[in-house]
Amino acid sequence: MENSSDQFDKNRSREAGKKTSLENATDKSRSIAQYSGIAFQMLGTIGLGVWGGMKLDEWQQNQRPIWTIVLALTAIGASLYLFIRQITQK
DSSP states (O other), X not given: OXXXXXXXXXXXXXXXXXXOHHHHHHHHHHHHHHHHHHXXXXXXXXXXXXXXXXXXXXXXXOSSOHHXXXXXXXXXXXXXXXXXXXXXXX
C-alpha cells in the first residue's frame, strides 16, 4: 500500500494541469481586453492619419484629397503591421 503523502502528491500533480472555471474566465477576460485594446489602437492610428491628411489638404487647398488618401493608407499599413507584431509576440 502506498504512503498517504505519495497518494496526495499524485492527486495534486494530476490536478495541477487542470484549470478551474475562475482561471478560464480570467484568461478569456484577458484575451478580450487585449484584442479590444488592439482594435482601439488601430482605430486611433487610422483616425489620426485621416485627420492629419484632411488638415494638410485643407492647408494646401488641394482640389483632390491627396494627403488624406496617402496618410490614411499609411496609417492602415502601420496599424496592420502593429497588429501582426502584437499577435505574434503572444
